[in-house]
Amino acid sequence: MLETEICQMKMRNPTALAAGVLGSTAASLNWAARSGAGAVVTKSFGTEPNKGYPNPTTVEVEGGIINAIGLSNPGVESIQAELKKLEGNVPQIASVYGSTPEEFASVASQVENLVDALELNVSCPHAMEGCGASIGQDPELTHQFVKAVKKKVDIPVIAKLTPNVTDIVEIAQAAESAGADALTLINSLGPGMRIDLETAHPILSNRFGGMSGPAIKPIALRCVYQAYQNVKIPIIGVGGVTNHQDLVEFLYSGARCVQIGTAVMYHGLEVFQEIATGLEKFMNEKNYQTVEEMVGLAHQ
Numbered sequence: 482m483l484e485t486e487i488c489q490m491k492m493r494n495p496t497a498l499a500a501g502v503l504g505s506t507a508a509s510l511n512w513a514a515r516s517g518a519g520a521v522v523t524k525s526f527g528t529e530p531n532k533g534y535p536n537p538t539t540v541e542v543e544g545g546i547i548n549a550i551g552l553s554n555p556g557v558e559s560i561q562a563e564l565k566k567l568e569g570n571v572p573q574i575a576s577v578y579g580s581t582p583e584e585f586a587s588v589a590s591q592v593e594n595l596v597d598a599l600e601l602n603v604s605c606p607h608a609m610e611g612c613g614a615s616i617g618q619d620p621e622l623t624h625q626f627v628k629a630v631k632k633k634v635d636i637p638v639i640a641k642l643t644p645n646v647t648d649i650v651e652i653a654q655a656a657e658s659a660g661a662d663a664l665t666l667i668n669s670l671g672p673g674m675r676i677d678l679e680t681a682h683p684i685l686s687n688r689f690g691g692m693s694g695p696a697i698k699p700i701a702l703r704c705v706y707q708a709y710q711n712v713k714i715p716i717i718g719v720g721g722v723t724n725h726q727d728l729v730e731f732l733y734s735g736a737r738c739v740q741i742g743t744a745v746m747y748h749g750l751e752v753f754q755e756i757a758t759g760l761e762k763f764m765n766e767k768n769y770q771t772v773e774e775m776v777g778l779a780h781q
Contacts, residue, residue: 483760488662488663495732498741498742501550507565515570518753521573530554547675548691549687564595564596573597582625586632593635599636601630603617604617624658639662640665643668644666666701669691673689693720694743698720717737725760
């Protein structure tokens with residue numbers, strides 16, 4: 482009943498661990514899979530190790546969390562060793578980044594044989610200069626980066642887009658025209674900030690960061706809804722999913738599955754099984770036989 486498929490990857494339920502959460506080691510990714518996630522996505526990684534920004538890198542705000550980690554990661558060589566230790570009981574997606582199309586393609590090709598799909602992080606709002614949202618806010622750059630990776634690899638390529646644009650449809654269509662097999666909508670919103678009342682200084686070392694959590698869900702839903710109306714490739718929803726009701730909203734808006742990130746920080750990895758159980762009960766109550774029946778219902 483809960484099974485779904487995206488880019489020929491069969492998922493036992495329409496939930497996935499989002500990039501950036503517990504995704505740096507095989508142990509954490511396997512743990513998420515054993516806890517009920519239908520798929521797992523690694524933390525974003527690039528060619529070389531990156532320390533990211535110094536602490537503090539996260540701060541809680543009303544409705545979520547602001548983080549400015551700065552794409553910290555151990556580099557592709559270290560990630561390769563971790564990917565080889567994955568148990569493989571659910572689809573595995575590698576989140577990659579780079580500052581040029583060639584760098585993106587190089588990183589992608591180095592892990593192509595170790596994962597089921599690639600997610601291109603062209604949308605991080607707190608990435609170092611030349612990466613992340615600076616790419617995904619420009620339809621031409623988005624097209625160039627997606628096309629470069631598609632020419633280099635044979636596995637599915639998923640473009641993760643930023644909501645920090647004037648027209649999400651324009652960016653989604655640029656990714657689709659470059660050959661993207663699917664879209665992930667959305668990355669964190671921002672940048673935003675918090676200021677310490679005692680010191681009068683910004684709390685985050687980078688001052689600004691991307692916001693995630695329940696408060697951004699309405700924006701994520703709108704982005705998925707608009708993209709669904711204007712592209713033919715499947716969509717993965719992400720942004721503020723905490724319970725099965727949130728998941729159902731994303732399905733209705735046009736997503737085939739969702740990724741879960743901040744909710745793991747609040748509720749633990751048990752959240753995957755809780756959401757799947759809630760979804761199954763909801764589907765039984767509403768007489769839905771498959772997840773597919775629910776996708777895009779808000780457009781009818």
